[in-house]
Amino acid sequence: MWEYTDKVMEFFYNPRNQGTITEKKEGEKIVTGEVGSIACGDALRLHLKVDEATQIILDARFQTFGCASAIASSSALTELLKGKTVDEALKLTNREIAEYLGGLPEEKMHCSVMGQEALEAAVFSYKGIPLATHEEEEGALICKCFGVTDTKIRRIII
Amino acid sequence: MRDCIYLDNNATTQVSEEVLEAMLPYLTQYYGNPSSMHSFGGQVGKAVKTAREQIASLLGAEASEIVFTSCGTEGDNAAIRAALAAQPDKRHIITTAVEHAAVLNLCKLLEKQGYSVTYLSVDSQGLIDLDELEAAITGNTALVSVMYANNETGVIFPIERIGSIAKERGAIFHVDAVQAVGKVPLDMKTSTIDLLTLSGHKIHAPKGIGALYVRRGTIFRPLLIGGHQERGRRAGTENVPGIVALGKAAELAESHLINVGLEQQLRDYLEQTILAIIPDTAVNGHPLQRLPNTSNIGFKYIEGEAILLSLDQHGICASSGSACTSGSLEPSHVLRSMGLPYSVLHGSIRFSLSRYTTQAEIDRVLEILPTIIDRLRALSPFNSD
């Protein structure tokens, strides 16, 4: 059995910011970033509401199909994002997500990577930048779940 | 530890009170070595003999055909290695794609060592096709190793028909009956089985003891080499308390066989109610050709670990896949072999009952489960609406 921290379990049992964002005011933009698929057993859809004037993330919500740490990581990510500008958000690493939760088991670090990837997708979509597909990454696919390559994992975790 | 509703009996079972009582004297005053040359050890030897007879009785075998092992995995490994060692010229093995890791991973290793292995496929209900077996078996087939019942789905294979085909072609027939023993009646006297594995902790004996049935006349080479214990078929000082416990557990299992119908009624009630009150659910595995205590249910659009931890929060123990692969992140090889859609593959949970499971416990599960599934589905991006 995995050794999850109490905070992981708390965020799994009582996740913050689940769901979608539908309401927005003038000058606000709603974007979505998505990674994973039902085939691989993990998927995350991240919704952001951004104030176009200040670039500040006003609201962040998630929908996750995945294990307990994937759900907790997604929820933690949304907490971390609120109040940041999109550029500040881009600097967020999966390690910070894991740390926010008091750590994740080594084998479950990739669950937090998924959060970082969804964030990247959402921000790129906000900026209108096309997202490089995972298949173009160098290195062998080690986690078929959401297209993380080993070079990418090394970059992300270390 | 708080009390728990334990529906993970295919992973391991509680030691029954009678079993503990039977073994305790051998953990205290009767600690002699049964191989010793004094009456203190000799008395212990008699207890081992009784246990051997109790197990033989459950299997419809003779006491001399029972070899004690330390677990099901050792039994499977010993049986397969012995069958191959007995026929060094034959280099082909037939097994199925849904065996337990103790058989499957050994077969994969043997492939690297020059054996060719046929893994019989299963259909969407978890059943094999006997024609595929007929087509695969040759005079070069040393061993057919097939599980009696699957640990994840409970699906039961047509053992005697498989055995007849194996025997016709002169192959040794090994059956991993770890999940079947105590749940279905077995009779080695009228069976085609040459070697049969069982494990104590699946039938209310403690962990650390198992047995292998070796049909009289089968050439047998021991896996563990050393002293002359078990008539040269398994070296190492006998686990006397474990052996006595296994004997008692076998006796209890035998007398419980007539009540297995009650366990099945409870299983059916759990299963039918879940299917009725929770949408997008389905049973994995053949609905009838199945162990009476096992229910493997797919909950679409959500992930198994999340369900398990939520159940755990309410003191309910169940599992996804087998315990020894639950550390891995891969979906179950059994469900994958059945070709189940991904939406089901990742969200399947095994409930496995025992004779100690009560109606009240099942009712409590049925009360809690819908809320859990609802909550997780609400989190899921694949939720249909």
Added chain:
Amino acid sequence: MRDCIYLDNNATTQVSEEVLEAMLPYLTQYYGNPSSMHSFGGQVGKAVKTAREQIASLLGAEASEIVFTSCGTEGDNAAIRAALAAQPDKRHIITTAVEHAAVLNLCKLLEKQGYSVTYLSVDSQGLIDLDELEAAITGNTALVSVMYANNETGVIFPIERIGSIAKERGAIFHVDAVQAVGKVPLDMKTSTIDLLTLSGHKIHAPKGIGALYVRRGTIFRPLLIGGHQERGRRAGTENVPGIVALGKAAELAESHLINVGLEQQLRDYLEQTILAIIPDTAVNGHPLQRLPNTSNIGFKYIEGEAILLSLDQHGICASSGSACTSGSLEPSHVLRSMGLPYSVLHGSIRFSLSRYTTQAEIDRVLEILPTIIDRLRALSPFNSD
């Protein structure tokens, strides 16, 4: 069963009360599978972790270097097979002529399978000659497997000097320490040992559990193939009660080490008195380089089994040779290797004490033994007078 004076602790030991107490909860309420995905199993996993640390502490090792097994024989078999599998090109093994059957019989089998094996000889005191080892070892030597202390005589081999020679030539060094653990201090941190076997039932844990020390960095191939338990080094559901018991036994053994001197005093008292009051007796094995609890004494002109049964009649348990060969009629291979005369070979008895042996028990043995020996000698045609 009547009470017995148990001087057969090298065969097996009583489970100490603290050990039984520690394991009982895992035979009752904590029955979960440590690999399971629920907290019920998870709590059990923590107990396994603690036990691993307790054993590591006794050996001066790291917890990750401990692999649980079902007995000493499994440990020996697993270690030897793993060492050979790690170096498939090397085909030579060095061991001694006085190893336990778990090593000796496996080596004999390996000889049939194309390995060449050197069995180092021992002198009349049971000691090996390091020059013989130096002469035998080559770059083709995969494994040096030597017991720490002999189970029949208690003779201790110069393990670190043997290990240095093994390491110099790049051989893996395995030590069967089944009899040494708990009786002599061990420290893997400063040792040359790569693989070390221990068995629970020799240190007041129950039968059915053992452990193997695997030095970090040693390539290891499991003997039992299957699930991912023990980090892939030993498949099979963990024997949790046994593991917890072994952990506790290791803890107790560690704290007992400073009192081993008392056990030795009692042994010396027994031995010296026998030599003083019974004529034609001698100690087998080096008088000093020996386990503190073991005394192997030759009684000339009479036969061991007759002595044992007479002792048994008075409720005294001892043994001749090792328990697992006592079913055979051959005189001990250990004493034969030492070149003892036939008159001694057949009439040798091993007394092996434990920390639970009392002065009163030894006194009682000393009271009874002379009469027994006298009576049997009076029956013997070889009696000198």
